[in-house]
Amino acid sequence: MFFSIIIPLYNRPQEIDELLATLCVQTYTQFEVVVIEDGSSLTAKEIVNSYADKLDIKYFFKPNGGQGFARNYGFERAKGDYFVIFDSDCLIPHDYLETVKDYLFDHHLDAYGGPDAAHESFTPVQKAISYGMTSVFTTGGIRGNEKHVGQFHPRSFNMGVSRAVWEKVGGFILTRLGEDIEYSIRIHQHGFKIGLIPGAKVFHKRRTSMFQFYKQIHFFGRARxxxxxxxxxxxxxxxxxxxxxxxxxxxxxxxxxxxxxxxxxxxxxxxxxxxxxxxxxxxxxxxxxxxxxxxxxxxxxxxxxxxxxxxxxxxxxxxxxx
Structure with missing residues (x-):
């Protein structure tokens, strides 16, 4: 199985540097990386190019259209059997792709999602925000968990779709305001199987201040x-x-x-x-x-x-x- 890792990017060169460093040590190496710079004024081209001798990596720049459409841009240019979507503020455990590959060979899934957690290097604020987004004492606790009301909807910071899904369903039709949930619903409606891969965890930094976190979650409420x-x-x-x-x-x-x-x-x-x-x-x-x-x-x-x-x-x- 060959994976195409799709990463939309907007004005976050330092984050993509840290993310790409974690991809260099993956135990499963059959993958490419497709970075889509979505109209950034602070570009990461030089940083991405510095990984050319370590990763099978492609860099594209497009006018700003939002993260959903940036992912579609990456899908169109990817060559993998499976497309894996990460947000640029994620760190990826070294066995992530191997875990996903093994799970998909044992359990057929046309699309999947995985949980997120706090990395030991995160600041106290980032760890607390991660807790708020994953705790059983908040509605964040229903994310990354199949045991909740309704269908399981992968979230786009840690999500994978097969090429068959892309060819039949297409990509995102929203670029923000719940674009990943809308996409998951359409995948379900086309009869594809979606599931959680519990071991496919990423370390998601999210926001660096409580005010930024407030703005993000207020946006999520509107997205619903x-x-x-x-x-x-x-x-x-x-x-x-x-x-x-x-x-x-x-x-x-x-x-x-x-x-x-x-x-x-x-x-x-x-x-x-x-x-x-x-x-x-x-x-x-x-x-x-x-x-x-x-x-x-x-x-x-x-x-x-x-x-x-x-x-x-x-x-x-x-x-x-x-």
Whole structure:
């Protein structure tokens, strides 16, 4: 099996350098790398070319169109049996491709997704953000997990599709706002088999500050409504949970100001919830600082998603604006 690794890139030369370094030590070597610079002003051409003697690598520059269409550009130029999509802010374990190859030979999948985790080199903030996006105490915990409501939808930071999928389904038709979920739904609709490869883990850096993380997750909340506009049946009760949590927090703040006795049980609930997050993160990360920051990242994960969801639910569904 020959893999084509597709990496869209926008103004992140340092990240692609670190990612390509991890690909140089893969135990399975039957792969090429296709880097698509999506209209960057800060290009990585020299960095990518510096790996020409270490990797089978191609570099392309195109006008900015967004990550979904940049991936399509890479698909069109790839020669692999299977296309593997990574975000530029990922680090890849040395046995990743071997794990995927072995799994695909034993279990037929036309498309797959894998989980993400924090690398030991990540900053405390990055580790806390990773916790917020993978914890069982947030809706981030349903990602990278087949055991949740509805179909499994791979996420494009760690996703693979066969050439057969590309030839029959085509590529991304959205470039942002839930483009990977929309693509997964169409793959399902064409009768292809999608599954999780539990061992195909990547280390995903995500954002370097809580403010950047907030903006990203707010965008994800809006993206869920965008998916609903394409596929109404894909809006599940679980997707409303962050919005309900956010409205509950707002109501609790109002009660604490104007009628504190009614806020008593809500305050106790939040305190217990934050304590569970703190000790769970402490066990996983073995760091008091990361455990404390995990409370903040988990709170942001729910409220930022909830606010984005509420914003576009009201605008695009209630007011019916495009």
């Amino acid at each position: 409504i965008n998916i609903y506009k394409h596929f109404p049946s894909e809006l599940k009760l679980v997707h409303f949970f962050p919005a309900v949590f956010t409205l509950g927090v707002i109501a609790l703040l109002v009660l604490n100001v104007f009628y504190p006795p009614l806020a008593y049980f809500g305050n106790i609930f939040l305190l217990v919830y934050f304590m569970l997050i703190f000790f769970h993160s402490l066990v996983l990360n073995k760091s008091l600082k990361v455990a404390f920051l995990s409370i903040i990242s988990s709170f942001i994960q729910l409220t930022a998603y909830g606010l984005g969801f509420i914003q576009d639910f009201f605008k695009r569904i209630v007011l019916k604006k495009q």
